[in-house]
Amino acid sequence: MVLIMADELVKIDHMTKKYDENxxxxxxSLTIHEGEVxxxxxxxxxxxxxxxxxxxxxEPIQGGSIxxxxxxxxxxxxxxxxxxxxxxxxxxxxxxxxHKTILQNITLAPIMVQKRKKGEVEKEAEELLSRVGLLxxxxxxxxxxxGGQKQRVAIVRALCMHPEVLLxxxxxxxxxxxxxxxxxxVLLSLAEQGRTMVIVTHEMSFAKAVADRVVFLDHGEIVEExxxxxxxxxxxxxxxxKFLNTFTYDKVEKAK
Amino acid sequence: xxxxxxxVLFKGxxxxxxxxxxxxxxxxxxxxxxxxMVLGLLVGALMTRKSKVVKWFTRIYLEIVRxxxxxxxLFIVFFGTTRVFGxxxxxxxxxxxxxxxxxxxxxxxxxxxxxxxxxxxxYESAAALGMTELQTYVxxxxxxxxxxxxxxxxxxxxxxxKTTSLVxxxxxxxxxxxxxxxxxxxRTSSPNAAFGVYATVFLLYFIACWPISMLSRYxxxxxx
Numbered sequence: 094m095v096l097i098m099a100d101e102l103v104k105i106d107h108m109t110k111k112y113d114e115n116x117x118x119x120x121x122s123l124t125i126h127e128g129e130v131x132x133x134x135x136x137x138x139x140x141x142x143x144x145x146x147x148x149x150x151x152e153p154i155q156g157g158s159i160x161x162x163x164x165x166x167x168x169x170x171x172x173x174x175x176x177x178x179x180x181x182x183x184x185x186x187x188x189x190x191x192h193k194t195i196l197q198n199i200t201l202a203p204i205m206v207q208k209r210k211k212g213e214v215e216k217e218a219e220e221l222l223s224r225v226g227l228l229x230x231x232x233x234x235x236x237x238x239x240g241g242q243k244q245r246v247a248i249v250r251a252l253c254m255h256p257e258v259l260l261x262x263x264x265x266x267x268x269x270x271x272x273x274x275x276x277x278x279v280l281l282s283l284a285e286q287g288r289t290m291v292i293v294t295h296e297m298s299f300a301k302a303v304a305d306r307v308v309f310l311d312h313g314e315i316v317e318e319x320x321x322x323x324x325x326x327x328x329x330x331x332x333x334x335k336f337l338n339t340f341t342y343d344k345v346e347k348a349k
Numbered sequence: 350x351x352x353x354x355x356x357v358l359f360k361g362x363x364x365x366x367x368x369x370x371x372x373x374x375x376x377x378x379x380x381x382x383x384x385x386m387v388l389g390l391l392v393g394a395l396m397t398r399k400s401k402v403v404k405w406f407t408r409i410y411l412e413i414v415r416x417x418x419x420x421x422x423l424f425i426v427f428f429g430t431t432r433v434f435g436x437x438x439x440x441x442x443x444x445x446x447x448x449x450x451x452x453x454x455x456x457x458x459x460x461x462x463x464x465x466x467x468x469x470x471x472y473e474s475a476a477a478l479g480m481t482e483l484q485t486y487v488x489x490x491x492x493x494x495x496x497x498x499x500x501x502x503x504x505x506x507x508x509x510x511k512t513t514s515l516v517x518x519x520x521x522x523x524x525x526x527x528x529x530x531x532x533x534x535x536r537t538s539s540p541n542a543a544f545g546v547y548a549t550v551f552l553l554y555f556i557a558c559w560p561i562s563m564l565s566r567y568x569x570x571x572x573x
Contacts, residue, residue, distance in 0.1 A: 151473055178479035188474035192492050202478035
């Protein structure tokens with residue numbers, strides 16, 4: 094595959110994130126280009142989710158900078174809501190609004206925040222729902238859906254805002270194994286459409302399939318990054334090798 | 350069968366007097382309920398603030414209301430203040446003050462509980478959609494809080510209505526007091542009046558509280 098490095102969309106520059114005295118991410122730099130799918134992997138607690146939350150201004154940072162098309166991302170600034178409209182985020186626990194129907198969940202922000210016409214938004218929401226196979230659920234409430242269905246709705250809800258980049262924070266981690274696939278297939282089809290995505294995941298075979306670039310994070314720093322074939326087949330660093338080994342099991346040798 | 354003492358209700362205007370008494374009870378409780386709901390929402394929202402001073406004050410307030418029997422509060426406000434401060438508060442006003450003081454604390458605690466039970470992710474997912482803080486509260490947080498709150502607060506309303514029977518102890522002539530008066534007045538002519546009158550009072554309270562209770566059950570089913 095030929096990678097055409099288009100415009101820089103998100104630029105993280107020497108960023109540091111601390112919780113009180115604990116440094117979660119130290120001096121991290123990463124650039125996401127338009128049309129690129131970046132998958133972030135790493136052991137639990139390595140700071141992957143925190144990094145994603147920083148990109149959306151949900152976490153304040155203590156050093157360096159994060160910019161989106163040159164505009165600074167700062168959770169406290171007045172423009173943050175305008176920037177967030179252009180950055181879609183899907184969470185591990187879906188977080189649909191329980192008191193609204195599926196259709197209302199999707200159309201709320203486009204109507205309230207972007208002031209778009211109700212009819213037009215609903216039409217688009219229905220189209221997107223039918224693409225993920227959930228059109229008949231549009232008048233249901235979130236509690237009537239399975240985890241995988243809720244997560245697909247959450248993805249549609251993010252898409253309906255026409256974001257320029259999508260952030261996925263371990264979107265299958267809370268799902269039963271048989272539901273993981275239906276969600277990941279939605280992500281794969283989004284990648285095929287050429288959308289810019291940053292995906293945090295523990296699903297290694299999926300990461301391999303979807304990523305243009307894999308970033309391996311450990312103890313809050315980028316240990317290794319590269320094309321998925323290189324990273325998964327020939328990890329350069331020992332830490333990455335050790336991490337990837339945790340996903341394979343040796344055949345049990347029974348004592349004779 | 351023995352005389353159930355129901356006949357006294359049809360003597361003179363006894364039934365009408367009982368209903369008037371019920372109206373006094375309802376008036377005290379409804380005014381207190383309205384005051385408690387409004388103040389409770391405000392105090393409850395205050396209780397979720399991080400300020401230590403506010404937390405401390407609301408905590409003390411809540412503890413006082415929790416440990417103090419309502420009757421003691423009624424006596425303090427009605428009898429106590431007359432001598433010490435020279436205030437001459439009408440019995441009905443004293444009752445409203447006490448019930449609002451009590452109801453506000455309970456309501457505030459319910460509001461606080463409902464507010465903090467909304468997961469932080471709900472705020473975040475609204476924020477991630479570009480919603481402002483105000484939009485998040487209006488469209489996401491407050492509707493969910495109200496849904497959790499309504500069944501609980503209706504429960505409080507019925508408790509407040511029931512507890513107004515205490516106000517006869519500071520001389521308010523409400524439904525229970527009227528009942529006693531009727532029984533006293535007819536002691537010789539209908540000695541069994543106690544049964545008929547109190548049963549009627551029971552029925553009146555039931556008629557007042559039951560629909561409210563049903564409404565709460567309906568809302569709970571519909572929303573939870």
